[in-house]
Amino acid sequence: MEVVADGEVVKVDVCNVIPAMKAGRIADIAGVTNEAGWAPVNPHTMATRADDSIHVLGDSSQQGDMPKSGFSANSQAKVCAMAVRGELTGSAVFPARFSNTCWSLLDSNDGVKVGASYEATDEKIAKTSGFVSQVGEDDATRAATYEESVGWYAGITADMFG
DSSP states (O other): EEEEETTTTEEOOSOOOOOOOOOOHHHHHHHHTTTSSSSBOOOOTOOOOOOTOOBOOOOGOOOOOOOSSHHHHHHHHHHHHHHHHHHHHHOOOOOOEEEEEEEEEEETTTEEEEEEEEOOSSOOEEEEEEEETTOOOOOOHHHHHHHHHHHHHHHHHHHHHH
């Protein structure tokens, strides 16, 4: 029960090996990844900086301050869809705005959250404000956070799958 990491031998009882993170092979084959293995994008459209006809979002994108989460990817997808629609139809495209919330469910009717709002700059998706659950929140607040997560899950699955 030993693991070798960066040349160092570590004795373990339990080990969770997480492979190096990077964009998928398809992004590499398309030639839109950088030396670190990510696909840098234009934050206003989610088009790659290497080829503006290829759009990448979510975990594969190198976009700035947003965490790699399902909520983030869904938010980025909406910006991307609006940009593509605008390009194809000549319709209005509004300034890119993004949001993310991540919940941790601790028990039935008990949850905490962290999240933020973001906007596109020419360099990256930049955080404009944030929030995090506070130590000592009352039971009603924690229950409301739990219910919010349940509602979000129902909403995002309906948004993605109909």
